[in-house]
Amino acid sequence: MTLPIVKRYLIAFENYKFAGLAAFVVALGISGGVGMILEAPPRPPYEARGILTYKNPPVLFSQTGQNIRQQGQQLTDRMLLQPRVIETVLNETMITPRDFRANARVQIRPGEGGQPGTIQVTFKDYNRDRSVEVVNVLMREMIEQSRLINTEQLRNIMDTIQDRMGPARAELREAQNTLEEYDRREGATLLAIESGSLPQSIISNRNHVEQLELRLDSINAQIASLEGRLGLNVDQAYVSQALTADPIIAQLRVQLYQIESQLEFLRKDFTDAHPLVADLIKQQQASEQQLQARASEVLGGHGVAAPLRQVDQIRVDSSLDPSRQQIAQNLINLQTQQETLLQEIATSREVGRRLEREYATIPNKQMEKMRLEQQVGYRQTLYDKMQAQLADAQAAEAETVSSLQVAQEAAAPDVEDPPPPPSLILVMAAGGFGGVIVGAVLIFALGILSGKFYTWEEIQGALKEREIPILGVVPNVLDDHADWDMPLLLHHNSRYLEPYEQVRSNLFSNGQKPPKVVLMTSTKGPEGKTLTAYNLAIASARAGKRTLIIEADLRSPSQVERMRLAIDSQDRWEPLRYYGDLNNCIRMVPDVENLYVIPSPGPLKQVTAVLESSEMRRLLKEVRHRFDVVIVDVPAWSDHNDALTLEPLTDGMVLVARPTCTMSAQMNQLADQLTETDEEQTGPKKYRPRLLGAIINGAELDLLPEDDGELIDIQSVDSLDRPALPRDYEPIPQLPSGARR
Known part of the structure; x- marks a missing residue:
């Protein structure tokens, strides 16, 4: 198999x-x-090879020389193959830049186990001597390039140090000048705090203020005592003492006393209108005015007269006796001392505050001085380090040599001839x-x-994976002399009837309520859908079932001429009347008992209108009661929606698949639509077409031979005009003879 x-x-x-x-x-x-x-491959070129290694120079006395030696052992091929090196090699060996780039190789290998690394130099050329010469010249120039690199590094170090020393020297001088200027400005203060004189001055100032305050308290007590004894305050005592001491005021007081005595005497006998009394009153008034004016002059200062005072008050204030004048003079002197002490205390306190403020700034000044001294130290250290580094670099100038030496001279071994x-x-x-x-x-x-199923086993596996019932596997019934006809199994002894009988038994005998009206469709022609429908109907009729075939593919011509039935061409002009007359549209097949057919009046243009008409609905409802089995042949599923239109009027549909015709993608898509579960429906519940199962058509199966012909006698219908082939028909390619078994 x-x-x-x-x-x-x-x-x-x-x-x-x-x-x-x-x-x-x-x-x-x-x-x-x-x-x-x-x-034949050309003779391979000679490959000259030389090796350079890192050398250890003699004893080095400078740190800069040791650093340059370490850096000289970290060379790269780009550092060694400088334009100067390449140009020298090209000029001495007379090779082109292209040959040099293509054939020269420099490979740097790091050392292992403490051993120095190596640099392998190779060059390929068909001339052995020239390849060796190129490697030798290249190694020589690479050694020289290493020396130049070390020398350039040393020169860069010295130039960098010298360039940096000028700014470092200027910074050092600037820091020193800043420190000197600060010492000149704040040196005395810092020296005072260092010697302890400033704290002593602060303490002495505080003691002096305390002594002045004690003296002030004593004077305040004396002033209070004298004010109590005199009954006047300091200002009143000053006025009284000044007025009493003035001789003019004393003389005016005497005159007023005499005038008042005379007036008192005359008023006993005369009125104020008397000339003598009036004259005395005028003298009294004149004296009082003079007294006020003199008091104003005495109490005024700096040539400015004091405000006029009352005469009575002036006479009272100027009436001190000598002892009270002495007390008033003492009180005035004590006030003068009081004011002097207050001024001295205020001055001492201000000096103390200034000393304290100065003392409070001492830490900042000390820190500032320390910072300036540190700056000078840093600048001095940096400058000294630069001088030492410059001296070290100058010492390393005599120690700078190349870091490379030749470990193996260039040599080019022999080469073997290439194979033919x-x-x-x-x-x-x-x-x-x-x-x-x-x-x-x-x-x-x-x-x-291609996406096709090529064997019926593949179709069977796909249907089982989709859980679609397989009603049967039908063999290929085409023969060699009728490859364009639709072979109907009209012979009683045909060996192809048995597979269709099995399909009929599985379809119409399965379940408690077997289907009666079955719709036959396929994914996309030509799977042999019409052939399967007719042969399944023949098998059903042979089993004694009243069977009806409805050709519902109204877009294709009828196939009933192959069953010896004539076609009325007038039916296509009035299809609704045709389907409305049930007795007229149903034809009996003469060669098969119990088999009837409703031929298609097609091809029609308004197919959807006919399929959705009430006549078609009434037809399907009527034939359900008249026949045992009704098979409705409709177009392929992917071509038109005729199957969806008629399926609700039937008991379900049967899918026909065929190797080399059925596309796997289309069958999977159709199976997904027909086998979708209710849980997968996210929207409202919709009507879903019922899929009763699938029939695999055109399978390569071994059948028993038969003696008589099994197909319709083709010569019996040669007299009729051969109709056009069905739309879904296509000759099925045959397997090679070796694969049919």
Whole structure:
């Protein structure tokens, strides 16, 4: 038994053999062309090789020399292959820059286990002497380049130090000047705090203020005592003492006393209008005015008269006796001392506050001085370090040499002659074998990419994976002399009836309520849907069931002429009347008992209107009661929506699939639509077409031979005009004879 994958490949080979043949021819042609252009490889060039190693110079006395030596052992090929080196090599060896770039190699290998690293220099050339010369010159120039690199590093160090020393010297001088200026400005204060004189001054000032305050308290007590004894305050005592001491005021007081005495005497006898009394009153008034004016002059200061006072008050204030004048003078002197002490206390306190403020700024001034001294120290240290580094670099100038030395002189070993090229026959044989493999792979890939099922086993596996019931597997009933006709199994002894009988039994005898009206469809023609419908109807009629075939593919012509029935061409003009007359549209098949057919009046234009008409609904409802089995043949699912239109009027649909015709993607899409569960429906519940099962048509199966003819006698219908082939019909390619078993 042939494996399914082998069958699939043989069918794909029949379909795509020209593509495989083209791949084989292309591969063979390419191999032939390659074999013809193959030539003997040229003699390989000589490869000269030399080795450089890092050397340890003699004893170094400078740190800069040691650093340069360490850096000199970290070279790269880009540092060594400078334009100067390449130009010198090109000029001395007379090679082109292109040859140098293509054939020269410098490989730096680090050292292991404490050993110094190596630099391998190679050059390829067909001239052995020239390759050796190029390597030697290149190693010599690389050694010189290493020396130049070390020298340049030392020169850069010295230049950098010298460039930095000028600003460092200026910074050092600036820091020193700043420190000197600060010492001149704040040196005395810092010296005072260091010697302790400033704290002593603060303490002495505080003691002096305390003594002045004690003296002030004593004077305040004396002033209070004298004010109590005199009955006047200091200002009143001053006025009284001044007025009493003035002789003019004393004289005016005497005159007023005399005038008042005379007035008192005369008023006993005379009125104020008397000339003597009036004259005395005028003298009294004049004296009082003089007294006020003199008091104002005495009490005024700096040439400015004091405000006029009352005469009575002036006479009272100027009436001190000598003892009270002495007390008033003492009180005035004590006030003067009091004011002096207050001023001295205020001055001492201000001095104390200034000393305290100065003392409070001492830490900041000390810190500032320390900072300036540190800056000077830093600048001095940096400058000294630069001077030491410059001296070290100058000492390393005599120690700077190349970091490389020759470890192995250049040498070019002998080379072997290359093997001869393979023969043309061998190359073409390999190309032909490769072409066979490529062609086979291409055929298999095209077969996979076509998306078709090539064997009935593949269809069976896909249906089982989708959990679609398989009603049966029907063999291929086409023969060699009727490859364009639809072979109907009208013979009683046909060996092809048995598979259809099994399909009929599985379809109409399954379940408590077997289907009665079945709709036959397919994914996309030609799967042999119409052929399966007719042969299934014949098998049902042979089993004694009143069977009706409804040709519902109104877009294609009727196939009833193959069953010896004539077609009325007038029916297509009035299809609704045609389906409305049930007795007229149902035809009995003469060669098969119990088999009836409703021919299609097609092809029609308004197919949807006819299928959705009330006549069609009434027809399907009526035939359900008249016949045992009704098979409705509709167009393929992917071509039109006729199956969806008529399916609600039936008991379900049957899917017909066929190898080399059914596309896997289309069948999977149809199966997803028909087998969708209620849980997968996210929207409102919708009507879903019922899928009763699937029939695999055109399978390569072994059947028992028979003696008589099994197909319809083709010569019996030769007198009739052969109708056009159905829309879903296509000759099915046959498997090779070796695969049919």
